[in-house]
Amino acid sequence: MAKQILRCAVNDEAVEVLVQPYATLLDALREDLGLTGPKEGCGTGDCGACTVHLDDQPVASCLMLAMQARDRAVRTIEGLSKGALHPLQEAFVRHGVPQCGFCIPGVLMAAAALLNEKPRPSEEEIRYGIAGNLCRCTGYTKMVTAITEAAASMPQGASSR
Amino acid sequence: MRRFELALPRSIDDCLKILTERAGEAKVVAGGTDLLPQLKNGLLTPRCVVDISGLAELRTVQRADGQGLRIGAAATARTIELDPHVRSKYPALAESGALVGSVQVRNLATVGGNLCNAAPSADMVPPLLALDAEAIILGPKGQRRVPLTSFFLGVRQTVLAADEMLLEVAVPAPGPRSGGHYLRHTPRRELDIAVVGVASQISVNDGVCAKARIALASVAPTPVRALAAEHALVGQPVTAALIERVAEVAVEAARPISDQRGSAEFRRHLVRVLTRRTLTTALERARADRRED
Numbered sequence: 524m525a526k527q528i529l530r531c532a533v534n535d536e537a538v539e540v541l542v543q544p545y546a547t548l549l550d551a552l553r554e555d556l557g558l559t560g561p562k563e564g565c566g567t568g569d570c571g572a573c574t575v576h577l578d579d580q581p582v583a584s585c586l587m588l589a590m591q592a593r594d595r596a597v598r599t600i601e602g603l604s605k606g607a608l609h610p611l612q613e614a615f616v617r618h619g620v621p622q623c624g625f626c627i628p629g630v631l632m633a634a635a636a637l638l639n640e641k642p643r644p645s646e647e648e649i650r651y652g653i654a655g656n657l658c659r660c661t662g663y664t665k666m667v668t669a670i671t672e673a674a675a676s677m678p679q680g681a682s683s684r
Numbered sequence: 685m686r687r688f689e690l691a692l693p694r695s696i697d698d699c700l701k702i703l704t705e706r707a708g709e710a711k712v713v714a715g716g717t718d719l720l721p722q723l724k725n726g727l728l729t730p731r732c733v734v735d736i737s738g739l740a741e742l743r744t745v746q747r748a749d750g751q752g753l754r755i756g757a758a759a760t761a762r763t764i765e766l767d768p769h770v771r772s773k774y775p776a777l778a779e780s781g782a783l784v785g786s787v788q789v790r791n792l793a794t795v796g797g798n799l800c801n802a803a804p805s806a807d808m809v810p811p812l813l814a815l816d817a818e819a820i821i822l823g824p825k826g827q828r829r830v831p832l833t834s835f836f837l838g839v840r841q842t843v844l845a846a847d848e849m850l851l852e853v854a855v856p857a858p859g860p861r862s863g864g865h866y867l868r869h870t871p872r873r874e875l876d877i878a879v880v881g882v883a884s885q886i887s888v889n890d891g892v893c894a895k896a897r898i899a900l901a902s903v904a905p906t907p908v909r910a911l912a913a914e915h916a917l918v919g920q921p922v923t924a925a926l927i928e929r930v931a932e933v934a935v936e937a938a939r940p941i942s943d944q945r946g947s948a949e950f951r952r953h954l955v956r957v958l959t960r961r962t963l964t965t966a967l968e969r970a971r972a973d974r975r976e977d
Binding site: 524527543544545546547566567568569571574577580581582583585586587588590591593594633636651652654655656 | 685686687688689690692713715716717720721723724733735737738762785786787788789791792873874875
């Protein structure tokens with residue numbers, strides 16, 4: 524089967540890469556572009572470990588064909604923040620949120636998308652915002668604390684980037 | 685994942701041509717949230733997958749000159765959930781969109797996919813049935829309109845022929861003093877599949893029911909309307925006692941199975957409870973409705 528040319532933006536850079544027609548976006552990011560931040564947990568959209576932003580909206584990259592990202596802007600955890608850590612990442616480090624760490628890139632991308640939409644989310648809104656992310660270490664309480672703290676530390680209305 | 689070719693049509697005509705040429709071996713993908721898991725586990729083995737997610741004209745939710753909504757087949761659940769007009773005038777539909785998967789799934793999952801995948805538990809279907817929606821289907825011989833009541837043939841089966849595609853869903857305006865509500869029961873609050881889902885839409889005139897629609901999910905091979913329950917409402921002054929009686933009647937429309945999500949008996953119980961609750965809220969909304977059209 525002939526490969527196809529995927530042209531899109533990944534972490535603010537124009538990308539041109541050959542992909543199999545049946546490759547998922549997650550496959551292309553990890554295998555072809557070397558961006559191994561997004562993880563494959565379940566491969567069926569249940570766990571959220573593969574969460575990336577597509578045109579600033581969180582999506583499960585394991586449920587998308589790579590070619591469906593053509594002409595669109597993809598952001599992975601590697602591109603969440605330029606240079607320094609993102610306030611969410613800082614708060615996650617401060618609170619020791621990661622345990623095994625496998626779910627964390629997805630959680631951070633879901634949380635970043637939430638804060639873009641709701642700069643000061645309530646606890647209920649935070650829990651709803653990361654409802655699509657499973658943490659098998661079950662470290663949800665610290666996530667909520669860290670996201671709340673990060674939100675408070677970010678200038679209201681400003682972009683998280 | 686099984687191997688397949690991927691077609692990327694640039695127009696609806698293009699798409700139709702591919703479907704005609706590859707009839708029987710092509711499968712349309714929009715969001716992919718139902719299709720990709722089935723491609724990954726080998727439940728589906730199409731030789732060709734046709735991606736319609738790039739067709740911008742299929743991704744919109746438009747107001748049709750005060751005549752209701754036209755929802756493109758590739759409009760996402762997230763669009764339905766957040767669209768201000770849908771939220772204010774078609775609350776049951778907005779509520780059902782917000783219940784589809786997680787936000788990561790809702791940004792991909794589409795209305796057309798929810799319909800064409802034809803799961804008995806599809807959340808956005810009962811509100812659309814309760815709103816008298818129609819499927820606009822395009823094939824080599826042109827367009828045809830199919831009421832959603834006739835769209836589903838069985839579990840994962842619809843009236844769509846191999847060379848046809850769902851173009852959009854037409855939702856008539858509910859008319860004055862109308863209200864709707866959708867509820868489902870799931871053991872978990874998020875990311876679960878309805879054990880039972882119920883949508884109610886009711887119009888009232890001076891306290892009397894002018895029109896009623898009740899649609900049920902996950903209680904039969906296809907989503908179904910509770911016709912006898914609807915008839916029991918029309919022309920009657922709507923009271924709590926009547927709603928309670930109508931909820932009992934709605935149970936008769938359910939032909940549930942017992943499975944790991946719930947027993948048939950539990951599902952019948954849920955139909956009664958959710959019908960009562962959705963009708964009660966729909967009635968409150970109908971009374972508060974001040975729509976012009």
